[in-house]
Amino acid sequence: MSDQADKAGTTVAKPPPWNDPFVRSIFFQVVAIGLLGYFFYSIFDNTLSNMAKSGVSTGFAFLTREAGFGILMSLIEYDETHTYGRTFFVGLLNTAIVAFCGIILATILGFVIGIARLSNNWLVSKLATVYIEIIRNIPLLLQIIFWSVAVLQALPDPQNSIKYGESFFLNNRGLFLPKPIFEDGFGLVTIAFLVAIAAIVYIKRWARQRQEQSGDQFPVFLTSVALITGLPLLVFLAMGMPISWEYSALERFSFVGGSNIIPEFMALLWALTMYTAAFIAEIVRSGIQAVSHGQTEAARALGLRNGPTLRLVIIPQAMRVIIPPLTSQYLNLTKNSSLATAIGYPDLVSVFMGTTLNQTGQAVEIVAMTMAVYLTFSLGISAIMNWYNKRVALVER
Amino acid sequence: MSDFQPHPDLAPPASTVGVIGWLRVNLFSSPMNTLLTLVGLFIIYSLIVPALDWAIFSASWVGTDKNACSHDGACWVFVGQRLDFFIYGFYPKAEYWRINVVFVLLALLIIPQMIENAPYKGYLGWFFLIGFPIIAGILLLGGIFGLEPVPTDKWGGLALTLVISFVGIVAALPIGILLALGRRSEMPVIRTMCVVFIELWRGVPLISVLFMASVMLPLFLPEGTNFNKLLRALIGITMFQSAYMAEVIRGGLQAIPKGQYEAAAALGLGYWKSMGLIILPQALKLVIPGIVNTFIALFKDTTLVLIIGLFDVLQTVASAIVDPAWPEVSTEGFIFAAFVFWVFCFTMSRYSIALERKLHTGHQR
Known part of the structure; x- marks a missing residue:
């Protein structure tokens, strides 16, 4: 009986090949690959024929040609005689510096506002809420253009600069600061700084081991602060203060000497910081609120004081909730820095995808290179944050 | 045996209820809190008051050209x-009505989606996603039904x-x-x-x-x-x-x-x-x-x-x-x-x- 059923089952249950899920899935995937291949082939073919028609050569040879245009701000040496390849790195570094400064400032401001929103003080928490609700709901591009056009271009001209003492000048050409000039022996100060960092890492490990063995605590934080400020300062004084300042001075129409932060950079950094801080503030608030009140009570029951409760119990747990969305805000900030194009800050998109593309016409190569840079930034930041996230994530047995 | 006559409850201290109580709890509960309140008041005074004055009280609202604007406030x-x-x-100015019709239609279609239990909500939703873009496209682009392109x-x-x-x-x-x-x-x-x-x-x-x-x-x-x-x-x-x-x-x-x-x-x-x-x-x-x-x-x-x-x-x-x-x-x-x-x-x-x-x-x- 059962044998018969089995026999019948095996013969009947075998579906025809067009109904077999395995065969079907192979078929669909082959079709998909075929379509995708045809799609790319036709794009490739069209592009080649279109480019041949408009007389644009393909390939990356243009990177070694002379660029012939100036760039407003450059962290590396650059002038008109450098190559197009060099413009790529100038733009890349300009993007990197604005993203780096923006991430640091937005994190600080965002944490302050996020904590202010949770404050017991009614006025402070309402002010923080108003800030968040206004800034979050206005497009970033509008904010960038507003700061650039309505605020920074409205600053006085160099003759009537706003002054802070005789060394800081703010006018419509930007912010002028004294420039540090490092003399012989400053290298030793840097070495002292690195030594201090190494010492702190060592002390932290030693203090942890000692606490695990004997239970005695060691004031790691205070020691670290003392080391990281004290050691370089001692070397600095011992070397006879090997630093001098070059001040900006007004000459006829403009300032000469010192270092200059261009207004486009200030507008972009300011708008990016304010905008991203509003989002980070919300992330911080929800992260802290996500830690259940029982955790605070449990910490109190163990006899922890306010500071250690916050440091050892609340913040580590809040960070777990905060890190993933914070990562995506960092990525957003990096990508949003490309809006610099609208106000003429020479970032990667503006310099390379804008001017260089217009001059060479190498659309495919340039767009591909630019996109590759942003993809690398994105994947890089998310890799670092994933590594950190793994470290702070809940370890379950 | 006389009945127990409870005294009526005393009113809570004036400092814990009403406006004063609220202020004490929410704004002045500790020295730190008081300081924060003062900082907040300073921000309001130095930023929001001048901004409101510029945007509303000193602003110029009516007129037809730049001479109608005083320079004390917003124009x-x-x-x-x-x-x-x-x-x-x-x-083109003569065709503004077409955009206006699209705006009104958009508003009429969105409002029922926001209301719970609105009648025909589902049908209206599908119309919103499929029918409305076609109508709006015809109206905005023109070129048929005698509409100027x-x-x-x-x-x-x-x-x-x-x-x-x-x-x-x-x-x-x-x-x-x-x-x-x-x-x-x-x-x-x-x-x-x-x-x-x-x-x-x-x-x-x-x-x-x-x-x-x-x-x-x-x-x-x-x-x-x-x-x-x-x-x-x-x-x-x-x-x-x-x-x-x-x-x-x-x-x-x-x-x-x-x-x-x-x-x-x-x-x-x-x-x-x-x-x-x-x-x-x-x-x-x-x-x-x-x-x-x-x-x-x-x-x-x-x-x-x-x-x-x-x-x-x-x-x-x-x-x-x-x-x-x-x-x-x-x-x-x-x-x-x-x-x-x-x-x-x-x-x-x-x-x-x-x-x-x-x-x-x-x-x-």
Whole structure:
């Protein structure tokens, strides 16, 4: 009986090949690959024929040609005689510096506002809420253009600069600061700084081991602060203060000497910081609120004081909730820095995808290179944050 | 034995109730708190009071040209005089009624969606997604039914912003659904394709996508086919937005318990039927707040089209403030544009929060 059923089952249950899920899935995937291949082939073919028609050569040879245009701000040496390849790195570094400064400032401001929103003080928490609700709901591009056009271009001209003492000048050409000039022996100060960092890492490990063995605590934080400020300062004084300042001075129409932060950079950094801080503030608030009140009570029951409760119990747990969305805000900030194009800050998109593309016409190569840079930034930041996230994530047995 | 006569309760101390009590608890509960309150009051006094004075009390409201504006406060006359340009762009004046009809229709279709238990909500919703874009397209473009054709390079202002964001969201939704399903597919090739597509678009800034759409798209197509600037921007925005939409919808798909998939399979439904009838209706309902949030982001991102030369609200304002007939009105112009965006985005975000509360009743304590 059962044998018969089995026999019948095996013969009947075998579906025809067009109904077999395995065969079907192979078929669909082959079709998909075929379509995708045809799609790319036709794009490739069209592009080649279109480019041949408009007389644009393909390939990356243009990177070694002379660029012939100036760039407003450059962290590396650059002038008109450098190559197009060099413009790529100038733009890349300009993007990197604005993203780096923006991430640091937005994190600080965002944490302050996020904590202010949770404050017991009614006025402070309402002010923080108003800030968040206004800034979050206005497009970033509008904010960038507003700061650039309505605020920074409205600053006085160099003759009537706003002054802070005789060394800081703010006018419509930007912010002028004294420039540090490092003399012989400053290298030793840097070495002292690195030594201090190494010492702190060592002390932290030693203090942890000692606490695990004997239970005695060691004031790691205070020691670290003392080391990281004290050691370089001692070397600095011992070397006879090997630093001098070059001040900006007004000459006829403009300032000469010192270092200059261009207004486009200030507008972009300011708008990016304010905008991203509003989002980070919300992330911080929800992260802290996500830690259940029982955790605070449990910490109190163990006899922890306010500071250690916050440091050892609340913040580590809040960070777990905060890190993933914070990562995506960092990525957003990096990508949003490309809006610099609208106000003429020479970032990667503006310099390379804008001017260089217009001059060479190498659309495919340039767009591909630019996109590759942003993809690398994105994947890089998310890799670092994933590594950190793994470290702070809940370890379950 | 006399009855026990309790005295009436004493009133609570004056310092713990009423305005004084509230002030003590909320503003002056500790020295630190008092300091914070004073800092807050200082911020209000030094920032918000002058801003209000500039924007409202000292502002010039009526007039027809720049002479009507005093320089003590904001010059809202400018915004009033150029309002048509900010809303309709370069659209011919005689045809403004067409845009107005589209605006009214849009409002009439959106309002029932916000009201609970509105009649024919479902049908109106489908009409909103399928019928309305066709009607709006005919009205705005013209060219048939005796309507004068208006080329897209005449479009601008708020009308253009709304067109871009509406098309962006309506076109991105189906593509996003397909991508999300593809990313959860069991076929490795399909899954890889979807993952690469989604991560590629999400990893690059929208502005480079727009650049690509305006510079590279003409290169990709066979000779002779030519898109206008608006269509190119719309294609770029749709691709970009569908990647974000796919991630939102994937969140919804992952939230559906496995039992639902198994139940659909047990009923003998095939893949598309089980998705279309069982899984997607539940998943999409879960992610409506997420979709609204994506829409808010898209709405703010539409400002980027000014970089490839389209006249959205921000660009109409930016080009109006450099008009020599109106000197020194840049702040007023930008604040007007900011206000327009703020009203739209704030309303939508409140709606999304309200929906979230309604949908997540089970998790509330």
